[in-house]
Amino acid sequence: MNRRQFFMSGTAAFAASRFSWAQDLLGSKPKRVGLIGSGWYGKADLLRLIQVAPVEVVSLCDVDSRMLAGAAEIVSQRQASKKKPRTYGDYREMLREKDLDIVLVATPDHWHALAMIESVKAGADVYCQKPISHDVVEGQAMVAAARKYGRVVQVGTQRRSTPHLVEAIEQVIKPGMLGKIGYVEIYCYYHMRNRTNPPDIAPPDYLDWETYTGPAPMRPFNQIVHPRGWRAFMEYSNGIVGDMCIHMLDAVRWMLGLGWPLSVSSKGGILIDKAAKANISDTQTAVFEYPEFPVVWTHRTWGTAPDPDYPWGGTIYGEKGTLKFSVMGYDYIPVGKEGKRIHKDVTYELEQYPEDKTEKDLERHVAPAIRYHMKDMLKAIAERGKPVADIEQGHISTASCILANLALKAGRTLRWDPVKHEVTGDAEATRLLAGPYRKGYTHPDPKKV
Numbered sequence: 001m002n003r004r005q006f007f008m009s010g011t012a013a014f015a016a017s018r019f020s021w022a023q024d025l026l027g028s029k030p031k032r033v034g035l036i037g038s039g040w041y042g043k044a045d046l047l048r049l050i051q052v053a054p055v056e057v058v059s060l061c062d063v064d065s066r067m068l069a070g071a072a073e074i075v076s077q078r079q080a081s082k083k084k085p086r087t088y089g090d091y092r093e094m095l096r097e098k099d100l101d102i103v104l105v106a107t108p109d110h111w112h113a114l115a116m117i118e119s120v121k122a123g124a125d126v127y128c129q130k131p132i133s134h135d136v137v138e139g140q141a142m143v144a145a146a147r148k149y150g151r152v153v154q155v156g157t158q159r160r161s162t163p164h165l166v167e168a169i170e171q172v173i174k175p176g177m178l179g180k181i182g183y184v185e186i187y188c189y190y191h192m193r194n195r196t197n198p199p200d201i202a203p204p205d206y207l208d209w210e211t212y213t214g215p216a217p218m219r220p221f222n223q224i225v226h227p228r229g230w231r232a233f234m235e236y237s238n239g240i241v242g243d244m245c246i247h248m249l250d251a252v253r254w255m256l257g258l259g260w261p262l263s264v265s266s267k268g269g270i271l272i273d274k275a276a277k278a279n280i281s282d283t284q285t286a287v288f289e290y291p292e293f294p295v296v297w298t299h300r301t302w303g304t305a306p307d308p309d310y311p312w313g314g315t316i317y318g319e320k321g322t323l324k325f326s327v328m329g330y331d332y333i334p335v336g337k338e339g340k341r342i343h344k345d346v347t348y349e350l351e352q353y354p355e356d357k358t359e360k361d362l363e364r365h366v367a368p369a370i371r372y373h374m375k376d377m378l379k380a381i382a383e384r385g386k387p388v389a390d391i392e393q394g395h396i397s398t399a400s401c402i403l404a405n406l407a408l409k410a411g412r413t414l415r416w417d418p419v420k421h422e423v424t425g426d427a428e429a430t431r432l433l434a435g436p437y438r439k440g441y442t443h444p445d446p447k448k449v
Contacts, residue, residue, distance in 0.1 A: 021375075022053040025382045031101040034059035034124070036091045036115045038071035040228055040361055041129060042106030045156065047362075048370040049104070049127075050079050051353055053378055059100060061088040063208040067227065078355070089208060091115050095122040102381070105129060106156075108236045110216045113138035113444055120151040121449075125381050127374070129156040130250075131242040131398035132391065134216075137434035139395040139402075140421060141444035146391045148449060154377035154387040155394030159251035159327070161372035163347040168323060168330045169255055171342065177332065178318025181256065184295040186248035186314040188240060189305035194224050194232040197277045215441035224277055232278035234405075239280035241266075241401045245297045248314045249288065250389075250397035251325070252295055256316070260418040261288040261295075261400055266408040272302045286404035297404070327365060406432050 033055045035046050039062070049055055057075050062068040068087050076084040088094040095103075095118055103119040105112055105128045116128045126146075132155055133139035146153045159165055172178065200220035203209035209221050216235045223229075230236040231243050238246075252258065268284030270276075282302060288295040305311040313326030321334040332342040346365045350356050356367050373389065380387040406429055407414045415424040423429040437443045 018052060019054045022378060026378060030054045030056040032099060033057045033102045034094055034100040035104045035106065036061045037106035038062040038068050042104065043071055043074065044362055045104050045106060045127060045370060047078055048367060049374045052371050052374055054080060056081060057085050059088065059094045060085045061091045061094045063089060063211045064206060066206040092118065095119060098122055100124045108230045109238060109242065110134040110236045111214050113142055116142050117145045117444055117449055120145050120149045125152040127154045127377055130394060131238050131246050131401060132394040133398055134238065135433060135435040136399045136402050137446065138444055139399050140446040141449050143392050143395050144446040145449040152377065152380045152387060153391035154373065155389040155391060157247060157250040157389045157394060157397060158369040158373040159247055160254050160388045161376055162369040164329055164344045165251065165325060167344060168325055172323055172332045173255060177321055178316060178323060179320030181316060181318045182293050183317045184252055184293060184314065186245065186252060186295060186297045188244040188299040188312040190312055191301050193273060193280060193282050193301040194229055194278045195273050195276045196224065197275055198223055215437040217438060222277060232280055234279055238402055238405060240299045241284060241286060241404050244299060244312060246397050246401045249295065249400060252314055253397060258290050260396055260416060261290055263289045263413050263415045264400060264403040264407050265413040266404045268408060284408060288400055
């Protein structure tokens with residue numbers, strides 16, 4: 001079954017039985033699941049997995065005891081067994097049980113590598129949120145660990161499982177309706193950067209701030225950081241490039257068959273919101289040079305979007321037409337008057353999955369993509385193959401975004417050697433591929449995982 005058939009057959013199959021496909025593929029014994037990071041997207045991912053397969057969630061881990069208890073209660077209500085999962089404040093204790101088939105990693109970015117590597121060492125297949133790593137060498141080590149231990153690792157770049165984008169490939173790109181492609185723009189104009197500057201305070205008693213910080217530099221707790229605000233700080237994230245660009249760059253790479261960029265350059269910085277506590281850029285452009293054409297990213301957390309219908313998305317320019325796409329749909333605009341425009345809206349599945357209607361903080365338009373992404377992962381697990389967003393693909397997209405941030409920091413174009421995994425002719429930039437770890441934590445080594 002090809003991916004289009006897989007998607008088109010999905011709705012009818014779900015209407016008949018949510019789990020019949022999974023039982024046929026995976027057998028009658030439920031997969032045992034654990035979650036590391038029980039916040040916003042950790043719960044969104046886990047609850048979508050519960051919707052499509054007869055899994056048993058047995059373990060949850062979080063450094064926020066209040067958030068952890070809430071997640072355990074929700075899971076007990078939603079999973080078939082109604083059992084409340086075991087809870088842990090340290091993922092290493094959870095993994096020492098060695099009783100998990102699948103682990104979901106949904107921590108802040110700076111914890112992804114260590115948690116994912118230990119999960120595959122413990123014998124679990126993994127669903128890891130994007131960006132996969134906080135530096136490039138971490139990503140190398142994650143790929144090496146997945147291969148060494150023979151585990152399936154799906155990355156949460158779920159644009160690869162978004163129904164309307166799968167359709168755009170089939171209906172527009174494969175038939176050649178764009179003609180020769182010469183330029184691609186990807187962009188985000190959301191006002192998503194925190195603009196406040198509250199004072200540092202003592203961490204709340206329900207949060208283990210020492211473990212939250214982990215390998216990152218220790219800085220005072222600030223209310224912006226937790227919950228959900230950690231993306232405002234480069235200590236824990238890769239900024240808006242690592243948060244939003246990776247989705248669209250990865251989508252373009254998947255849709256158009258692109259690998260590593262030849263070089264990456266970037267300009268920008270904090271140009272407007274200078275008084276904010278956040279230290280990520282509010283304005284940034286990055287150019288990913290490919291042999292075929294450049295892919296140019298822009299984000300701006302102020303002002304207006306050039307096209308209000310596409311505040312976050314991508315535009316592929318071809319000699320015969322243009323394809324605009326986002327999480328909300330796509331538009332094909334032909335050159336000239338003879339071609340036919342095509343418009344497609346996002347797919348919702350609110351009747352098939354009524355839980356989506358009331359689930360707190362769920363991005364309802366993204367829920368179908370997450371479900372299909374989980375199904376793709378489970379299929380890869382059953383067949384011991386590679387999922388559509390395999391860890392290596394996640395590494396390429398993540399590392400490319402990290403290179404954009406490094407190029408901004410260095411103030412020069414970085415030419416990338418994907419074989420040697422280094423910046424060509426630039427020893428200083430190559431040294432920056434592995435960031436520093438705080439005392440007590442060991443940076444993963446691709447050769448020693």
